Amino acid sequence: MTSGIDQTNHPAKLEIVAHRGASAYAPENTLASLKEAKERGICSAEIDVRLSADGVVFLFHDEDLGRCSNGQGLAESKSMAELAALDAGGWKAEKYRGEAIVSLEEVLRNYGNDLKIFVEIKSGLGIENKILELLKRYAIARDQVVIMAFDLQRVAAIKKMEPQYRAF
Numbered sequence: 001m002t003s004g005i006d007q008t009n010h011p012a013k014l015e016i017v018a019h020r021g022a023s024a025y026a027p028e029n030t031l032a033s034l035k036e037a038k039e040r041g042i043c044s045a046e047i048d049v050r051l052s053a054d055g056v057v058f059l060f061h062d063e064d065l066g067r068c069s070n071g072q073g074l075a076e077s078k079s080m081a082e083l084a085a086l087d088a089g090g091w092k093a094e095k096y097r098g099e100a101i102v103s104l105e106e107v108l109r110n111y112g113n114d115l116k117i118f119v120e121i122k123s124g125l126g127i128e129n130k131i132l133e134l135l136k137r138y139a140i141a142r143d144q145v146v147i148m149a150f151d152l153q154r155v156a157a158i159k160k161m162e163p164q165y166r167a168f
Contacts, residue, residue: 017118018045020061027092028068029059030099034111044116046148049104049131051124056080057104057131060088061122067091069101076124104131108138121149128157135165142166 021033022040029047037045048061058080065071071078071086080103089099107117117140121127135145147167149155158167 015044015116016042018042020048021045027089027096027099029061029101030088030096031102031106031110032089032096032099034107034115038111038114042115044118045111046118046120047104047107048120048122049124049127050076050122051127051130052080052083053077054079054081055126055130057124057127057134058083059102059104059107063123105134105138108134108140112138112140112144116144116146118146118148121147121151121154128154128161132158132162132165135162 018033018037020028021030022036022042023029023033026033026036034045047059049057050060052058053076060068060075060083062068063074063076065073065075065078065086068091069086069088070090071083075083083101086101087098088101089096104119111117119131121131131147142164145165147155147158147165149167155167158165
C-alpha cells in the first residue's frame with residue numbers, strides 16, 4: 001500500500017469538499033470558484049454565508065469587505081445591491097475582475113442540484129429561517145446540503161425547525 005488511505009476495504013466514504021469553492025484557483029465564495037470546483041470534478045463545496053442589511057443571505061467569509069473585495073466596512077452593513085456591485089474577484093487575478101458577491105439564492109439556482117453544498121453560517125440573526133426557506137424553494141434534497149455553524153444555538157434551531165437537514 002502507498003501512503004494515504006486504502007479505500008478498497010475502508011468502511012468510510014471519502015468526500016472531497018472544495019473550501020469556499022475552488023478557492024485555490026478562483027476567488028473564494030464566488031460563482032467562479034464553484035464553477036471551477038465543478039469543472040475539476042469536485043462534487044461538494046463549502047461556502048460561507050452572512051445576512052445583508054436588507055435581509056438577503058449572501059456569500060462572504062470575512063466580517064470586513066477589505067480582503068476579498070474592493071469594498072470597505074462591514075459586509076453585513078451593506079444591502080445586497082451594494083454588495084453585488086463590488087468587485088470580489090480582482091484581488092485574486094485580473095481575469096476575475098468584476099466577479100460579484102452573490103446571494104445564496106443565486107448559488108442554489110445555479111448549483112443546488114449539481115454540487116453538495118456545505119453552508120457555513122458566519123453570522124446574521126434570523127439567517128437560519130432564510131436559509132431553510134431557500135432550500136425549500138429550490139427543492140434541495142437533504143443529502144445535497146449540510147448546514148454548519150460554530151454557534152450551537154443556531155444548529156439546535158435548524159434541527160428543531162427542519163430535522164431532515166444535516167446540521168452541526
